[in-house]
Amino acid sequence: MSVRPGEPALGREPPPSWLPPRTPPSGEATLFPVGAALSFVRRLREGVESGSDPVSALAGAIGGLPADAQEGIDRAMRRLAGGYSEDEWGFDEEFADALFPFLEFMYERWWRVQVEGTVHVPSHGPALMVSNHAGIVPWDGIMIGMAILKEHPLPRYPRFLVLNWAFTLPYVSFALRKVGGVVASPYNAIRLLEQGELVGVFPEGVKGAGKDWGDRYRLQRFGRGGFVEIALRTRAPIVPVAVVGSEEIHPKIGESALLARATGAPYFPITPTFPLLGPLGLVPLPSKWRIEFCEPIPTEEYGPDAAEDRRLVFELSERVRDVVQEKLYEGLVKRGRAFA
Amino acid sequence: MAGRRVLITGVGSYLGTELARRLERDPEIEYVAGLDTRPPRVKLERTDYLEADIRNPVITKLLPQTEVDTVVHNQIVRRPGPGMSAQAMHDINVIGSLQLLGACERSPTVRTIVIRGSAGIYGSEPQAPQFFTEEMSRLYPLRTRFQRDVGEIENYFETYSRRHPQVTCMMLRYQPAIGPSTDSQVTRYLGLPVVPTYLGFDPRLQFIHVSDGLEALLASIKNPLRGAVNVAAPGTIGLTKMIRLTGKTSIPIAAPLFPTVATLGRRLGAFSSLSPDFGRLLRYGRAVDTRRLVEEVGFRPRFDGVAAVEDYARTQSGKRIVPAFRDLVTSP
Numbered sequence: 001m002s003v004r005p006g007e008p009a010l011g012r013e014p015p016p017s018w019l020p021p022r023t024p025p026s027g028e029a030t031l032f033p034v035g036a037a038l039s040f041v042r043r044l045r046e047g048v049e050s051g052s053d054p055v056s057a058l059a060g061a062i063g064g065l066p067a068d069a070q071e072g073i074d075r076a077m078r079r080l081a082g083g084y085s086e087d088e089w090g091f092d093e094e095f096a097d098a099l100f101p102f103l104e105f106m107y108e109r110w111w112r113v114q115v116e117g118t119v120h121v122p123s124h125g126p127a128l129m130v131s132n133h134a135g136i137v138p139w140d141g142i143m144i145g146m147a148i149l150k151e152h153p154l155p156r157y158p159r160f161l162v163l164n165w166a167f168t169l170p171y172v173s174f175a176l177r178k179v180g181g182v183v184a185s186p187y188n189a190i191r192l193l194e195q196g197e198l199v200g201v202f203p204e205g206v207k208g209a210g211k212d213w214g215d216r217y218r219l220q221r222f223g224r225g226g227f228v229e230i231a232l233r234t235r236a237p238i239v240p241v242a243v244v245g246s247e248e249i250h251p252k253i254g255e256s257a258l259l260a261r262a263t264g265a266p267y268f269p270i271t272p273t274f275p276l277l278g279p280l281g282l283v284p285l286p287s288k289w290r291i292e293f294c295e296p297i298p299t300e301e302y303g304p305d306a307a308e309d310r311r312l313v314f315e316l317s318e319r320v321r322d323v324v325q326e327k328l329y330e331g332l333v334k335r336g337r338a339f340a
Numbered sequence: 341m342a343g344r345r346v347l348i349t350g351v352g353s354y355l356g357t358e359l360a361r362r363l364e365r366d367p368e369i370e371y372v373a374g375l376d377t378r379p380p381r382v383k384l385e386r387t388d389y390l391e392a393d394i395r396n397p398v399i400t401k402l403l404p405q406t407e408v409d410t411v412v413h414n415q416i417v418r419r420p421g422p423g424m425s426a427q428a429m430h431d432i433n434v435i436g437s438l439q440l441l442g443a444c445e446r447s448p449t450v451r452t453i454v455i456r457g458s459a460g461i462y463g464s465e466p467q468a469p470q471f472f473t474e475e476m477s478r479l480y481p482l483r484t485r486f487q488r489d490v491g492e493i494e495n496y497f498e499t500y501s502r503r504h505p506q507v508t509c510m511m512l513r514y515q516p517a518i519g520p521s522t523d524s525q526v527t528r529y530l531g532l533p534v535v536p537t538y539l540g541f542d543p544r545l546q547f548i549h550v551s552d553g554l555e556a557l558l559a560s561i562k563n564p565l566r567g568a569v570n571v572a573a574p575g576t577i578g579l580t581k582m583i584r585l586t587g588k589t590s591i592p593i594a595a596p597l598f599p600t601v602a603t604l605g606r607r608l609g610a611f612s613s614l615s616p617d618f619g620r621l622l623r624y625g626r627a628v629d630t631r632r633l634v635e636e637v638g639f640r641p642r643f644d645g646v647a648a649v650e651d652y653a654r655t656q657s658g659k660r661i662v663p664a665f666r667d668l669v670t671s672p
Binding site: 081084 | 539577581594627
């Protein structure tokens, strides 16, 4: 994974120089007390690494605690008084930053994600990322976002179109919108792209999420190519993304129509651990991941009426699907064994 | 167009009276008539107050005599108030609007009809697009009584508009109003000692500040367009943020129990304001796209969603015995 900072993404014009580079959020930007604990560990490690003896490193780390606690309490008080901002989609950057350390752990230690090709993600302006999908919890979307936040020279938060059913669930519904999820509706995608956002979609939809273990990494039909229409209409480039590893975290061995009807879910997966172990069964398996961002497919060259051209839409949709599928097979070979 | 003649229904409401006052002061308006069963809130200078019930066919005789060219329909009831049954609300909304349109049929002078309708027609749906544009009014079934009322009014209005191409028919779809001087479902909800919320739901809400609501109505009278126009403040605000900004205490109720608690509260007289529409709003929220209002009508609201709520909160802080958490935290 080598990305030289300042390298123009997408081969377009370089990012404007007045734009301050967005640093990914650090452990300090978290809610008390997790933030305090994390920065305590970080300071301790820094102290030991810088060569001081363990006792003084510990003293230094403890010395920082009151300030951290104060900061955490101040932030919690401010938020409880309504002092936080959400954009018109309900995206709350501070909330998303607070989850960063946990997601960073999942990214670095749990799934050991390797990333390739972040330069292909435009650093500004609209773009549509199209990826393979697995699992009802959109871990793949979250990890694509993490890859951009951690590896991209000019990181930004992507928005994701999320399965509609999630928005009927308590807690899930607002947690999703606070980290950048929106209802999977073409109207939402078009509006986001018109606002110059980076949008991620999973055209496989529920068919992808409910793939059997034996069908993993075999791309399902890409709907009716709705995502291509959206890209053509907004003239946003399409960035195919291949995620290897996500399809092994919940090996689905069956499904229950009865439980699906009872819970209102689009399908109810049965895995070796779920629902046998209850909520514990939702812990994803620690497979090894590899995310590859492929070369963007520009859509600017087609006219504004191209979105109605069924043949073109179908062609582009198939092209994107082929790229993702090919990269998936390549990635599987490069990654090697899933649980090594 | 010199010397316009305007008739306002529902002149006894806050917005109706304020609208009449503003129109009176406008030199371009030759004549203002106000129709209602309740007299205007303040003494109006040159508004002709017509005491009549909008549901009564007598307005078919009354309206042509006024020779107005613009009719502003401002009498769509959004919630059954105290002493008003759901049936009466339905009658005023649907039968009243029908009678009014019937009266307009008999008035050859009418050139413009502006209805202050509701964005409630879009409903509150978990799978809905996060911003409704004007053509999305038929995406979902109309679930509540009020929604069906508004749907019926819009249908009649559309038919009327087709039959009378010379008349500019404008349907304004208002989001709930908020502001220091208004009495709406939102302000009643925020006026409760503790506010009930759905456990685990924090919907995006969108309002219009009352002063912007009035200005939007005036702008629409000045520059009427055919068809529907959404009226709302730019931006949205999360329910939790609104509750925190206004310094309220919320009591989360699990979704299956919510209707029971709401009914119980209504029985006890605690929350009369929780209509089924408002209940759905508290769970799933709703926001609309306002590009048509800004670009075509040419009106840009002064308050965005957060500013409107803050403006309301400022006037409420003096009314408390126990200071709000927010005031304790943010005091210098």
